[in-house]
Amino acid sequence: MNATIDRSLVSALPLFSRMSDAELDDILSMAVSRRYAVGTSVFEQGQAADQFFVLLYGRLRVTQVTPEGQQIIIRMVNPGDLFGIAKALQRNDYPGTSMAVAESVALAWPMTCWDEILERHPSLTINAMQTMGGRLQEAHTRLRELSTEEVERRVAHTVLRLANQSGKKEAGGVRIDFPVSKQDIAEMTGTTLHTVSRILTAWESAGLVEGGRRKLLLKDPHRLLLLGDGHVPGLL
Amino acid sequence: MNATIDRSLVSALPLFSRMSDAELDDILSMAVSRRYAVGTSVFEQGQAADQFFVLLYGRLRVTQVTPEGQQIIIRMVNPGDLFGIAKALQRNDYPGTSMAVAESVALAWPMTCWDEILERHPSLTINAMQTMGGRLQEAHTRLRELSTEEVERRVAHTVLRLANQSGKKEAGGVRIDFPVSKQDIAEMTGTTLHTVSRILTAWESAGLVEGGRRKLLLKDPHRLLLLGDGHVPGLL
DNA sequence: TTCGGTCTTTGAGCGGGCGCAAGGTTCCGG
DNA sequence: CCGGAACCTTGCGCCCGCTCAAAGACCGAA
Numbered sequence A, B: 001m002n003a004t005i006d007r008s009l010v011s012a013l014p015l016f017s018r019m020s021d022a023e024l025d026d027i028l029s030m031a032v033s034r035r036y037a038v039g040t041s042v043f044e045q046g047q048a049a050d051q052f053f054v055l056l057y058g059r060l061r062v063t064q065v066t067p068e069g070q071q072i073i074i075r076m077v078n079p080g081d082l083f084g085i086a087k088a089l090q091r092n093d094y095p096g097t098s099m100a101v102a103e104s105v106a107l108a109w110p111m112t113c114w115d116e117i118l119e120r121h122p123s124l125t126i127n128a129m130q131t132m133g134g135r136l137q138e139a140h141t142r143l144r145e146l147s148t149e150e151v152e153r154r155v156a157h158t159v160l161r162l163a164n165q166s167g168k169k170e171a172g173g174v175r176i177d178f179p180v181s182k183q184d185i186a187e188m189t190g191t192t193l194h195t196v197s198r199i200l201t202a203w204e205s206a207g208l209v210e211g212g213r214r215k216l217l218l219k220d221p222h223r224l225l226l227l228g229d230g231h232v233p234g235l236l
Numbered sequence C: 001t002t003c004g005g006t007c008t009t010t011g012a013g014c015g016g017g018c019g020c021a022a023g024g025t026t027c028c029g030g
Numbered sequence D: 001c002c003g004g005a006a007c008c009t010t011g012c013g014c015c016c017g018c019t020c021a022a023a024g025a026c027c028g029a030a
Helices: A019-027 A113-120 A122-148 A151-166 A181-190 A193-205 A223-227 B019-029 B111-122 B122-148 B149-165 B184-188 B193-205 B221-227
Strands: A032-036 A041-043 A051-065 A069-078 A097-110 A167-170 A171-178 A211-212 A215-218 B032-036 B040-042 B049-064 B071-077 B095-111 B167-170 B174-177 B207-214 B217-218
Touching: A019 A113, A019 A122, A032 A041, A032 A051, A041 A051, A051 B019, A069 A151, A069 A181, A069 B122, A097 A113, A113 A122, A113 B122, A122 A215, A122 B071, A122 B111, A122 B122, A151 A167, A151 A171, A151 A193, A151 A215, A151 A223, A151 B184, A181 A193, A181 A211, A193 A211, A215 B149, B019 B111, B019 B122, B032 B040, B032 B049, B040 B049, B040 B193, B071 B184, B111 B122, B122 B149, B149 B167, B149 B174, B149 B184, B149 B193, B149 B217, B193 B207
Parallel strands: none
Antiparallel strands: A032 A097, A041 A097, A051 A069, A051 A097, A167 A171, A171 A215, A211 A215, B032 B095, B040 B095, B049 B071, B049 B095, B167 B174, B174 B217, B207 B217
């Protein structure tokens, strides 16, 4: 566990692009890898932010709970993603909870290394900034959707976004390759599981998707795109 | 106009903190300053992103228009803010339009300088990252609000956020010190101007605020806070 | 001062989607 | 194989907040 992480695990990640082997080793020497079983949390909302992470395998769900107890899903963390970078948000605690929805492995660094690493590795700093830029854009997109679109269209966009980030081509469509409940979709979309259920049922009748207990297969992403007709990039 | 910008104009800005005079001069030598009259745009959605900016004086409103023609306000730009950093979002065009709602002055750099400046001035890179972090947090806050709160509460939060960012203490309350229409508030809150008007009228009757044509005075921010009782930081 | 444009107020009506509730289905541990 | 937990479906009624509509208030320009 304390042995230095092998470079090959991360060298292909965009986050570490344009880095020499020596630089990579320097960074990896400060990390440890951890395994997270389904349902266990990597960190929890409000907890002191003493580590930051990169996800190697698996899938995480990042949630926030409002003072009134309502939960929303901020985003899904996919392999290769940097997460838990509270320092970059100028915070000392984690603003949300991240929990494994699939068996996951992540690299963890002490948060005290953050400044040091940024200072020593400018190219990583720039990559990290790009990461944040991408996230900011996604947040703006969701804001626009929540402000202007009706529920059905928002669900369409949400589902298509999931497919773009974590979709797996399969006979007959694109499968969201981790367990998603209707409740999850509701919390990503700003609605209730009831409404999501009704909408998906309708789509299923129309042959657009195929649902199931925590399962989702998009049989016709193209027609969904028309439904949520603003444009979600990718997927054609 | 082409003379190098005086250091004193920016040296106090958090964005340029921890920078030597020589570094500052290096950066400023690449900038030009521009004036924007009320109602004129600094850049427009979709336009090639060839410059990035720092606002010195005034106030800007950043909007996005959906394919269906609906407009939303992404954020207000306050003096000292970095904006138009499309490069950091991995974009070649501006994702929104920024327009002066008050007489404004900004410094402008060619976007081609972006990488060079980041590379030469790590402390600025880190500051820029913090900027983005703050914006990301605000976006998440708004997402949470839009997903879970009712309109009246959202309006309260929006108005309090404005007050924190651009409020000016005044006899009898805190004034939003630039022109805001009900339409603006609606576009920041994800509702219609009608609803905003009704809500503000009710608040006025209750002695919470004092409105007017594109004017807004918060007479009792504390009670508004109770209304939007999740916590907006600051202001006490 | 008048005129046109922009911003605001207020009313009336209706409909999307939420709350509530009950029942069904799938999964897993014992 | 059984029982309980988690997840999903569906019906019904209601209300928040939107749409539509019309008129009033304020502002700057000529």
